[in-house]
Amino acid sequence: MLWSSPRTAIRRALESVLAPQLLIVELDNARRVDTAFIGRLKAAKFETVPVVVISNLLDPETVGALVRLRVDDFLSSDCTIGEFHKACQHALKQHARETPGRATSCYSFFPVSGGCGNTTLAIQSAFLIGRRNGMSNVCLVDLNLQDGAVADYLDLAPSFRIDEVASSPARLDRQLLDVMLSRHSSGLSVLAAPRCPARHINVSAETVALVLGLLSQSFSTIVVDLPKTWHAWTENVVWGSNRVFIVSSFTVPALRQARAVSEAIAGVAGADAAVSVIVNRYHESLFGGGLQKKDAERALGDSLAGFIPDLGNVVLEAINRGLPLSAIYTRDVQDERRRSARLARRCPQTASRTPSQPYRRPPAMELEKASRPVKGLGAGEGRAGPAGKGDTEDPRAASWGGVRKGLDV
Ligand SMILES: Nc1ncnc2c1ncn2[C@@H]1O[C@H](COP(=O)(O)OP(=O)(O)OP(=O)(O)O)[C@@H](O)[C@H]1O
Ligand SMILES: [Mg+2]
Incomplete structure (x- = not known):
């Protein structure tokens, strides 16, 4: 916001219910009366807003007045963009x-x-932060403005009228935005727009900044689900984020892409921001071959934040019931999955079993089949594999060797 006269600034500021994140005041031939206006401005509406002043006249009297007013910084009008x-x-x-x-x-x-x-992890993170800091302090924002899934995943009615906001951003204030928020039964606030397929909505970087700025006045944590496509406003959102998590699946192409994306995003993120990669749907091969954890660790180095296991149908169940993952993925389920993973290592036919299906010991015939060597794999490459129909043509088995080589770039 660059205002040419402090008086206009005061008038606009008093008319507006919004407090900006930063107030920049340009003084043209600063006079005592102008600096006094800044003082009144600070005392009235902008007590908690940092103020930067630009002036073409920085004589000792003006500088003294600005220092007394405790403005955050003042610059000469001929300063460079970089200094500003x-x-x-x-x-x-x-x-x-x-x-x-x-x-x-x-x-x-x-x-x-x-x-x-990405959406699954953004939702789950919002719930985890909410549980720690209070749900009412957290807002989950779906910036997939045309085809967002957050509202659907949480079984909420999306109310963010992005088309209206984009066409007249000046109308947007905290009250209006509040009406456009959806509330989950847990207390979590969600800003999500209704789907609008086959239509292009042009949203400016200023509009997105205004929305996030307003939300930051009401919430202590904002969790943003960003779309894969880079929009005019994406850089601004990244720049304003304290942490950016790049979500990758556990495949060679995705990990390569994650490495490139994390480097590019680190370049536009704020100096204090942490940019890291979460590898989602990580799963260990039953046979110890194929893409492994250490491959991802080597490929991503320090930018790796961690791994989220493939939780199978647990996630689908959460989505279909409009619940956070944590409501489904309870300790009992985790114990059950661990038990099942142990059993699956001994008996691969059970590997795709979901936690909701109680474990049934396979008949002796199947156990016998499972322990036969897999055709097409040489000695030592695998002792057991999916028996029966797929035992000669397991597509995973065929690609494992190539996958690992492919990652060693
Ligand atoms: N850790 C996981 N374990 C098992 N399934 C998962 C896991 N994470 C996500 N999924 C599943 O992957 C699918 C895609 O998830 P999600 O919609 O969160 O991805 P996205 O990256 O946001 O997709 P989009 O590109 O459509 O925005 C969903 O069906 C979800 O159930
Ligand atoms: Mg998504």
Whole structure:
């Protein structure tokens, strides 16, 4: 916001119910009356807003007045863009440090490929943070503005009228945005737009910044589900995030892409922001071959945040019931899965069994079949495999060797 006269600034500020994240005031031939206006502005509406002043006249009297007013920074009008940018960043950071209780944390999730689990992990993270910090302090924002799935996954009615907001952003304020939020029964707030297939909505970076800025006044944590496509506003969202999680599936192409994406995003993220990769749907091969954890660790190095196991139908069940994963994936289910994984190692036919299906000991015939060597795999490559129909043509078995080689780039 660049205002040319402090008086206009005051008038606009008093008319507006919004407090900006940063106030930049340009003084043209600063006079005492102008600096006094800044003082009144700070005392009235902008007590908690950092202020940066640009002036073509920085004589000792003006500088003294600005110092007394405790503005966050002042620059001469002939400053470079770089100096201006640095001053704004410094003022914002200083302000966030001084008012830690008010600072909003923003966690963004960026998918490496379609269907890699970005939405699932964003939802689950919002619930985990909410459980720790209070659900009412967390807002989950679905920025897949045309085909977002967050509302569906949580069985909510999406109410964010992005088309209206995009066409008249000036109308948007906290009250209006509040009406556009959906509330999950847990207390979590969700900002999600209704699906609008076969239509293009042009949303500017300013509109998205305004929405997130308003949300940051009401919530201490914002979790953002970003789309894979890079929009005009994506860089801004990334820049404003404290943490960016790049979500990758556990495949060679996805891991390669994740490495490239994390480097690119680290380049546009804020200096203090952490950018890391979560490898989702990680699963160990029953036979110890194929893509392994250490391959991903080697490929991603320090940018690896961790692995989320393939939870099979547990996630689908959560989605179909509109519940967070944690409501389905209870300790009992985890114990059951561990038990089942142990059994599956001994008896691969049971590997695809879901936790909701009670374990039934396979008949002796099947156990015998399972322990036969898999045709097509040489000695030592695998002792057992999916028996029966697929035992000669398991497509995974055929590609495992190539997969591992492929990752050693
Ligand atoms: N850890 C997991 N274990 C098992 N299934 C998972 C896991 N994570 C995600 N899924 C499943 O993967 C599918 C895609 O998940 P999700 O919609 O979260 O991905 P996305 O990256 O947001 O996809 P899109 O590109 O459509 O936005 C869902 O059916 C979900 O159930
Ligand atoms: Mg998604």
